[in-house]
Structures are given as structure tokens and as C-alpha cells.
Amino acid sequence: GQQLNQSPQSMFIQEGEDVSMNCTSSSIFNTWLWYKQDPGEGPVLLIALYKAGELTSNGRLTAQFGITRKDSFLNISASIPSDVGIYFCAGLTSGTYKYIFGTGTRLKVLA
Amino acid sequence: GAVVSQHPSRVICKSGTSVKIECRSLDFQATTMFWYRQFPKQSLMLMATSNEGSKATYEQGVEKDKFLINHASLTLSTLTVTSAHPEDSSFYICSARKGSWGTNTEAFFGQGTRLTVV
Numbered sequence: 001g002q003q004l005n006q007s008p009q010s011m012f013i014q015e016g017e018d019v020s021m022n023c024t025s026s027s028i029f030n031t032w033l034w035y036k037q038d039p040g041e042g043p044v045l046l047i048a049l050y051k052a053g054e055l056t057s058n059g060r061l062t063a064q065f066g067i068t069r070k071d072s073f074l075n076i077s078a079s080i081p082s083d084v085g086i087y088f089c090a091g092l093t094s095g096t097y098k099y100i101f102g103t104g105t106r107l108k109v110l111a
Numbered sequence: 112g113a114v115v116s117q118h119p120s121r122v123i124c125k126s127g128t129s130v131k132i133e134c135r136s137l138d139f140q141a142t143t144m145f146w147y148r149q150f151p152k153q154s155l156m157l158m159a160t161s162n163e164g165s166k167a168t169y170e171q172g173v174e175k176d177k178f179l180i181n182h183a184s185l186t187l188s189t190l191t192v193t194s195a196h197p198e199d200s201s202f203y204i205c206s207a208r209k210g211s212w213g214t215n216t217e218a219f220f221g222q223g224t225r226l227t228v229v
Contacts, residue, residue: 040223041223
């Protein structure tokens, strides 16, 4: 199936550092969603973006809907150990109205 | 947010038997639910889109006779894995869309079901 390219694939960071990850597509999306998944659990919605250029924050998390509508970015500031997990972006396609998921970014935080 | 409950969280079944997984939206109505399959250390692969009151739409390569989907009410969708085989062992996750098309919508996920076929 279709997937979005997400980078980096994985990253180790020190506690307190800022983290950036992005998601790119060859297609235009109307909505971008960012999720966090812990092992053995379903993804939990972090941020939803609905308009090109939109910048939205949720606590230490900030996400942006790219101007071209083909990409999105997620930043985590001052990371803490509980930020460990897999982060997925998801784009909502126009027309077919399906949520397509990114390949995921595995984040590990070193205390 | 919104709450989506998936049951069971884990199931072990014998090869050749069928298993039913339920996905319920607890505090909102969902005309559309989605079923995903996730292999270890991989992303979520969409299997099918479930629409209340109509037949599910399956993704290419997904056998509709193997993975039966029923969306009989606005709060419940079920996935039945028929004649399960070891290769069907996987993590299955549902999500429910909150909001109507044409408005800002979000998808909320269940806890997932770990299926092991022995």
C-alpha cells in the first residue's frame, strides 16, 4: 500500500534536547495527523493539522503543515524519557478519504 | 480526544478457526472505521475501510473472504479472520473517524489486538 516517507527512521538523543522529524509525500494531502505509538499499543493522536502553513502546538510538541501540502514537520522540545516511542505521521487523501501512514520515526531518549 | 475500544487485546487460536475482533467508538459516532495490520517494527498498513450500513472497501491484496468486516452500527465495527493460519498472526488495529467529511476530521485508534495462530 501507499506510504509516506518519514525521516529520520530512528534517533537517539539526550534528555533535554530538541527533536525534529518530517514526513514527505509525492501527493497532496488535506489533513496531516501526528501519532505516537508505544509498544503493544495503538497510536495516540498528538496533533492534527488542516490548512497549508498551519503551525500547531500541544505542550512541548509543535507541528506544521507544509505550504506545498506535501509535507509536515513535528518538533519536540526539551525531550524527556517518556517521549520514547514511535512517531507516525498520517495524511488524509482527498477523493478516497483514507489515512495513509508514514514509515515511522523511532525515538530513544538517553537520560 | 475520543475513546475507541478494541477487544480482545490478545488472542491465541488454533489454525483453521475463526477469530472476531471488535472495535467500538465509546463517546462518538463513527460512520467510517479503518482496519490496519502492523508487522513488527513496521508501519500501519491499511487493510480496509468500513462504512456503516454498506460493504467495506478493501485495499489491493487483502482477501475480503478471509477478513470479513461488518459495520452494523455507528459505534461498532468487527473484523473476523476466517480459517486463520499462522501467517495471519499479527497486530491488528482499528481506528474510527470522528467528524463528517467536508469538516475537519480526526482518526482515533483502538488499543490493538495481538493475534497468534498456532
